[in-house]
Amino acid sequence: MTDAMIHEDSLPGHESALDRPPQWQPRYPGSGRLAGKVAIVTGADSGIGRAVAALYAREGAKIAIVYLSEDDDAAESQRIVEAEGSAAIIIRADVGSREACDRIVAEALQAFGQxxxxxxxxxxxxxxxxxxxxxxxxxxxxxxxNIFGMFFLVQAARPHLREGAAIVNCTSVTMYQGSKELLDYSSTKGAITAFTRSLSENLIEHGIRVNAVAPGPIWTPLNPCGGASPEKLAHFGENTPMGRPGQPNEVAPAFLFLACEDASYMSGQVLHPNGGTIVNG
Incomplete structure (x- = not known):
């Protein structure tokens, strides 16, 4: 596995190319909940990652924007973070490579020191x-x-995480419901949930919290750019109780809550912004 490897199809896809742009804009004024913090956000060039980066920046965090290959989208995410009055660097890297994850951590530390x-x-x-x-x-x-990359990045960052640090992983509603046409993807999401719970047990004594978010169908470039069949895409999100797909800025607040002191008594947990689907997980 090398840093130069690329995804199949056109994934993850250019957000700038979508006819119906996802909504990433934070919905409320910031209150400094992440002031003085530095966050590494993978997949932050578009979709949920961009919305998380924008909201974290509004709350005072500096952001290392990690992305695979969409240079224009990454540059736009950097502009968005800087427009919030924060600082950002962009790191083009394949998280499936251990060497790339080592580099991500090194560049974040060089830029921000923590x-x-x-x-x-x-x-x-x-x-x-x-x-x-x-x-x-x-x-x-x-x-x-989807799962090796999480291990690699946490392994690279672990020596630099202090008491009070937070890790937030993205799992999926498919982990709980299954998905007949996403067998491998759903399986990785099951692994991510188990990783979240186990890593929480591993790190809690060191004062590091680990949680996850399990989005339902969210309108991001991942699905229209090859991540969903045309048949599924035509009715994307209609099977939720709310009858529609969610937007990235409807998911980002869950990532903010789990990263900040508001969630100081939560670890090993999963939040479910999924349009009302009850998964009992």
Whole structure:
């Protein structure tokens, strides 16, 4: 696995190319809940990651924006963070590479001198109607990005995380409901939930909290750029109780809550911004 490896299809896709742009804008004024903090946010060039970076910046955090290949989207996310009065760097890297994760941490430390929050948001998915259609390459690649990348980034950052640090992982409603055309993706999300709970047990004695967010169908570039079949995309989000897909800025507040002192008594937990679907998880 090298830093130069790329995803299949056109994933994760350019947010700037969508006819219906996702809504990333924070919905309320900041109150300094992340003042003095530094956050690494993977997949922050678009979608949920961009919304999280924007909201964290509004709350006072400096942001290391990690992205795979969409240079224009990453530059726009940096502009958004800086427009909030904060500082940002952009790091082009494949989180599925251990070497790349080492570099991400090194560049964040060089720029900001500390790491307080890790948001493991980057992910990929590839729809397949039949399990026999999932190639070995796709299976390995999906696990490499979605769960190996979380291990690699936390391993690289762990020596620099102090008491009070927070890790927030992105799992999915598919971990709880399953998804007949996202077998490998859903499996990685199950692994992420187990990783979150186990890492919480591992780090809690050191004063480091680990939680996760399990979004439902959210309108980001991931699905229209190859992450969902045309049939599913035509009715994306309609099966939720709210009858619509969510927007990234409806998910970002969950990431903020888990990263700040408001959630000081929460670790090993999962929040569910999913349009009203009850998953009992």
């Amino acid at each position: 790491i307080d929050i890790i948001v493991n948001n980057a992910g990929e998915q590839h729809p397949d109607q039949d399990i026999v259609d999932i190639t070995e390459e796709q299976l390995r690649r999906t696990f490499q990005t």
